[in-house]
Amino acid sequence: MIEVRELRKEFRIYRHHRGGLGALRNLVTREYRSVLAVDGITFDIKAGELVGYLGPNGAGKSTTLKMLTGILVPTSGHLVVNGRVPHEQRKQHAREIGAVFGQRTTLWWDLPVVESLDLLRAIYRVPADRYRANLALFGDLLGLGEFLDTPVRSLSLGQRMRADLAAALLHDPALLFLDEPTIGLDVVAKERIRGFIKTVNRERGTTVILTTHDLGDVEKLCERVIMIDRGKIMFDGALETLRRRFGQGRVLVVDFEQLPDGFDFPGAELMRAEGNRAWLRVAGEGTALAPLVADLFRQHRVLDLSVQEPEIEAVVRRIYEGHLLEA
């Protein structure tokens, strides 16, 4: 479905001189510096996948999405989406993709939602029966019915996002790009949107690429994650692998009857202790928990015990912070 090889995008940023004289210099000179927004990325996405595209602000996520949608022309590299080079056949490409940019709506501000949808029906030449079927389906899944006749400017953010999602899928695109679809939404609204995305992906086989800063989106939706930073791919694989590779291991939380003085467990390390409760980090992925726990029970009186998986949030924070430390 998507084939990306050594894709690069370089921007020229014109140098800006300050002050009155600077303004004159801005007019006559053309100094610029180059910024590599996307620096040789390579990946494949198969039809029907639901991929999370993550990275800190300015990592190159939106630039990649814009190249995939055909809005931006790559500086170099190979890019084929749905059998086409997006920017070379922009209009034709546009018929087969859907996109939601969470920060801005594509609906007409002053018109009722249904009028905007009707307009998109004409723009994408959606057959009447497909239009009716989709409207009914989205009405069910997204609860569009409640605000179909409300002007977009009077919608809540959650309603607007639902309407934008419906608008992006009206023409049955094979591929859906979502740029921060849950930004600024409350928990309930987020859940509703996630459920919808999942349903569309599973039941219609729509390939979905999603950028987000909300790791809840990633955990609920994405089996595969591509993480990009400073234009380069840092990680591409299953969410579980990401958790394992960058997570600091599982943590055993143990309540002792009496906190022992010294610990010596192969494969576990005391992180901290509070009263009679201790946090033990289980080093490495390969360490089996059962023998460790058996040892614990044999040597101490244990009242309670629980295992904490590394949270994806913490994992990603570590990667992002690592980036900050390196920079």
Next chain:
Amino acid sequence: MGVYWHLAVKSFQKHLAYRAANLAGIATNAFFGAVYVIVYTALFSGRSEVGGLTLEDTITYAILAQSLLMVMSAFGNRELSEAIVKGAIAVDLARPVDFYLYWASIDLGRAAYYLVFRGLPTFAIGALLFGVELPPSVGAFALFLGALALGVVVSFAFRFITNSLAFWTTDARGLLYLTNTVIMFFSGFIVPLNFFPPQLQSIANALPFRALAQLPINVYLGKAALPEVLPAVANLLVWLVALVVIGRVVLTRMVRRVTLAGG
């Protein structure tokens, strides 16, 4: 073609949302019409004709001009430049439509709305208060409608270019204020071009802006019948082609810039 018709209709509907603003607009247009009528009545005392127009002609001119102001978007229209500044152009590029025709349709819908909901009421109020002349013949009225359509299209083609410059200047307001002043003056919206000294009239006749007011109103008044109108229309059609070509070139450059530099 269906898409563009749809766009025009939606644009028309969109403007229906602002009823109170439109009522205020009608009141303003009618008020300025009344001011013009009072001034012209005073100025015409003792004279039967100025620049080929009688007092009655001039009153009708003033009321028609007020009725057409918004139809022709004489004060300019920043919808497009605002869309460009806010980056909507990137989203619109990702749609299977022609961007130029997309905006042309939206503007035609806007003009149609203002013709029905601003122009007609303003004209009716002026007619009730001061009396207006009717076109001398059905043919003149038909010609008037044709001239209106030409004016709307010329107005759009010109504004597409000035609005697009917003893309390179980050804020097009300065330029738009300047061009709007030029448009108001040379269109005949402020004062009939018939009153201009001959040199100024020939400048105005060479420019495209008289298509917005002077030409349709003179056709309505029967001051310009078909034989006199034809060369003017030919001149304006040449302008129209030039403006559309320039607009499309500007658009191509804008698209290239967006797709290469990200806007």
